[in-house]
Amino acid sequence: MTYDLITISIPLILTYCASYILYRKNHIKRSLHIRLWNILILITFLVSAGAGLTLISLVEYGIALPISQTLLYWHIEFGIAMFWIAIFHIHSYWKYPQKQDPKESSSKKEPSNKKSAGNKGRKVN
Amino acid sequence: MKKIYVVLLIILLTPVAVYAWNDCPYGLLNDPFPGQCPRYTDTNHDSICDHSQSPTSASTNNTQNLNNNSNENNNSNNSSSDIQKDNSVPSENYYLIPVAVSTTIIYLVTYLLYLENMLKKKIFYKIWNYVLIASFILTGLTGLIMIIIVNYGIGSSWNLTIDFWHAEFAIIMAVSTIIHFHLYWKPLKKVFTG
Known part of the structure; x- marks a missing residue:
């Protein structure tokens, strides 16, 4: 069994380039461009990581299921897609200035008011 | 809070x-042959599941086996080389x-x-x-x-x-x-x- 490294990689790279050019030429909003690739990275991560963790668990407990090979196949296919989309994700956020909440400047003065990381510590009440 | x-x-x-880090998923210690779960493995042939042994006790038992079986030098040499191979190759865990x-x-x-x-x-x-x-x-x-x-x-x-x-x-x-x-x-x- 061979894996479709090239047939997955090239269309993905071309699609990202097209999406990026459309955003740069102001045909689509940056938020749409980012959202599209964020959704794709989430889907590929869930499938690839879910299948990978299931496979590790099966190997750890010495369980061989008939679906193991199918699981491995889709883990790799989605893994290839996730690899490229993760690179696009890094590219999208690389040195991109994060939105600075005007209230955050006050949080620097009063660090005790800092909120949790789950809320990104952006808003200070 | x-x-x-x-x-x-x-x-x-x-x-x-x-x-x-204790490898046995059931927390068993020195589980003898044939073992209490399907994961029983015995690479050093001491009739104790490797997962239920700590690496140190496994090597100690192996050393004892090597000393006891002095007339089986060839076999013990083979087993020690097997163990060395096992250490160099990552386990399934x-x-x-x-x-x-x-x-x-x-x-x-x-x-x-x-x-x-x-x-x-x-x-x-x-x-x-x-x-x-x-x-x-x-x-x-x-x-x-x-x-x-x-x-x-x-x-x-x-x-x-x-x-x-x-x-x-x-x-x-x-x-x-x-x-x-x-x-x-x-x-x-x-x-x-x-």
Whole structure:
């Protein structure tokens, strides 16, 4: 069994380039461009990581299921897609200035008011 | 209140991480042949499941066996060389729980430091972004190497080692991604809510 490294990689790279050019030429909003690739990275991560963790668990407990090979196949296919989309994700956020909440400047003065990381510590009440 | 929860989580998870290094999923010690679970393996032929033995006791037993069976020099030489081979080749155990729990504990410790204002937000975020990027690069590269190995049918002694490290880095990457979701929860929610 061979894996479709090239047939997955090239269309993905071309699609990202097209999406990026459309955003740069102001045909689509940056938020749409980012959202599209964020959704794709989430889907590929869930499938690839879910299948990978299931496979590790099966190997750890010495369980061989008939679906193991199918699981491995889709883990790799989605893994290839996730690899490229993760690179696009890094590219999208690389040195991109994060939105600075005007209230955050006050949080620097009063660090005790800092909120949790789950809320990104952006808003200070 | 949040700090108390974080401290409680660290306390609860630490024994899991320590205990999980003991390989037997049922916590059995020196489980004799034929073993109490389907995972019974005996690479050093001492009729005790390797998973229920600590590495030190396994080597001690092996040394005792070697001393006792002085007239079976050839066999014992073979078994010791087998053990050396086993040590050099990664086992089938990918340490899923210990690696995942250890990463979570380290995250919780840094999170606690951040909540206590001992760690700047920027540094805290940077640490976990770098952990995610590093684990991603290593997982991705080892994965790509394995795809090339499988696609071109390249067989080498490194295959198992690459597979092992791919799984280890992938576990760290999976946990770091969940941490990434926690750190960027609001932007993540915005992706779906608009």
